[in-house]
Amino acid sequence: MTNQTEGMMRISRRMMLAGLLAGAAFPAAAEVMESSPRPMARGGKAAVVPAAKGPLDASELIAAAKLGGSVAYVLMDARTGELLEALGPDLPLPPASVAKAVTALYALEKLGSGYRFQTRVLATGPVTGGMVQGDIVLVGGGDPTLQTDQLGDLVLRLAKAGLKGATGRFLYWDGALPRLDGIARDQPDHVGYNAAIAGLCLNFNRVHFEWKRVSGDWQTTVDARGERFVPEVGMVRVAVAQRETPLFTYGRGRVEEWTVASGALGKGGSRWLPVRDPGAYVAEVFRTLARAQGIRLETGERVASVPPGDEIGRVESEPLPEVLRDMLRYSTNLTAECVGLTASGAGGLEASGRAMSDWVRATFGVGFDLHDHSGLGGDSRVTAAGMAKVLVQAGREGRGLQQILRDVGMKDDKGKVIEGHPVKVLAKSGTLNFVSGLAGHIVPPQTSGTPGRELVFAIFTGDPARRDAVPVAQREEPEGGKAWTGRARRLQGQLINRWAALYD
Known part of the structure; x- marks a missing residue:
């Protein structure tokens, strides 16, 4: 088989993947919305370490988003692990599909990059x-x-x-x-x-x-x-x-x-x-x-x-890194669960989630409580500090996800991607009903051949009380859910813009 043919087959499979994941027909058929979490504690006041001054104030951005519930984030230096800013860093929150980034690291270690199904x-x-x-x-x-x-x-x-x-x-x-x-x-x-x-x-x-x-x-x-x-x-x-x-x-x-x-x-x-x-x-x-x-x-x-x-x-199948790349890009829940279950060898999702949690604790010294591999279930809990630490350590050890994470782009104040922006935001997003998360790397351009300061961040937001009021039959697209998610994603983009400006 020629390289050109192989490339055409890969494109064809990815086009088919995109078609399978596009909810057609019904206005409410957005097949990217995911399940919802249990109630959780509200976040505390912002603690900036050290107190950073800049054109935008994080507390004002959070207040303007009007999300309710909790907002937690951590910003670290990717090379040194230095904590730059934090709000509720140790507050356990549902990771939503951000959990898939952990699953990718777990699968690569347990199965190896050459693994094929x-x-x-x-x-x-x-x-x-x-x-x-x-x-x-x-x-x-x-x-x-x-x-x-x-x-x-x-x-x-x-x-x-x-x-x-x-x-x-x-x-x-x-x-x-x-x-x-x-x-x-x-x-x-x-x-x-x-x-x-x-x-x-x-x-x-x-x-x-x-x-x-x-x-x-x-x-x-x-x-x-x-x-x-x-x-x-x-x-x-x-x-x-x-x-x-x-x-x-x-x-x-x-x-x-x-x-x-x-x-x-x-x-x-x-x-x-x-x-x-x-x-x-x-x-x-x-x-x-x-x-x-x-x-x-x-x-x-x-x-x-x-x-x-x-x-x-x-x-x-394609080699595991390609499978994981598509999983992270399209946020395919089935892929995450099959990959995680294969890596753990466990007989069910609860046991497999525990096995991955144990691996995170042993490998990164971080206490996650994971009940599945996709983040679709509402029982899993992670912290912004823990997620950032995992990404920093994995990157420093040469097993990070930068090569397979999608560039979600720098965004303007209205939440639109700024085309051609030199800063890359390599990240995994996650969305449940009234829960939104984003974690990854802010990668600056090289200046005169010298790389700028790479940052690692994790942002988690959620209003579980509002979610719990939604009947199960309406959880595919609950009233107000789309607008809430839009405000949460806009806040994420504003925070990233702020950090890129303050710590370049």
Whole structure:
């Protein structure tokens, strides 16, 4: 394969990733909002160490943001670890998706930068005349990035090699990771960012639901579409119900049954809906793709362990740093949980979160209380001082995240990115309902070949009481949530602008 082809495949996969993560169809389908935290203590008065004078006063900026709840931040010198400014540095707050930065460091140490997830196809007997004399087994390796086009290409390779079917069964194994219905307990059924988890994953464990009005009636389809393959899915059904609310209802069974309110559909549209049995979903899509290429397989059967057999095909993910780069860029919750669970080897999210917390304490001397790897759940707690210390120490030891963190940009007073600004802000953001965080590096330009002073920061804000008043059914986009998040992000940009001016 040429480098140009490899590059085109990588771009294609990232374009597909962006499409999968874009909530289409409903005004409230912003698939970047995440779950919410428990109540937490309010922050104290700002303590600046030392007291810094500048064009903008941090206390005035915080008051103007009118967020309520708590605001905490820490600013450190990236090289020396010197504390420059702090407000509520030791106040435990929910990290939201900023937790993914910790997960990235954890995974890189535990799995290594060369690690790739694998999805394999085994034959339990010899292949004679294109027929496996035994069973065909689809073996998941916990790859959270697997997409339909990759699965379709795997099937094409098998068909070109002459495979026609098996004399035995079609089996699948999804036990590389624990099987979980979702990441967080307090989310609406229909939100795709609260994904189910298993050792077999596909399209971030979501199906594509599309509808259009035809001759006064609704025409609906459910599929696992990629860019080149669009296999239909039978294990998920969506019916249109003549009502205004609720938006969706869900019933779990062998077939996952959804209804959607007709009053929300307009003339047509689409969105991605979660599946709660990812292993069965991947097996069905694989079988459908195989049958389209003349490979006859029976309905898949889940097995508790991988039977012995010879590998006849596989799909590998990108190397771990690329997987993590996309995780940090698109804030994919499923990727964070699959990566973290693979790194810990634990049997559930709580145990895996504890394992990562123990690693943070042993490695950085910081007491985090993490209950998952994505930050989607509301129980996790970190401190601004602890987060900044982790980033400083990791950077000084040469294992920092600067190479894979996204440049979120310097922003003006209205929160808009200043195009072409010489200062880079390499950071991970996090958003829950009425909770917002940002942590990373402020990297100045080089002057006459001499690098400027790099800074590390962590900012956490939250109003949990307001979040707790929101009914679960409305937590995808609660009233006032978008405006609150906008004010929080504007405050983050103002603080970073202030720091870049004061400590350049």
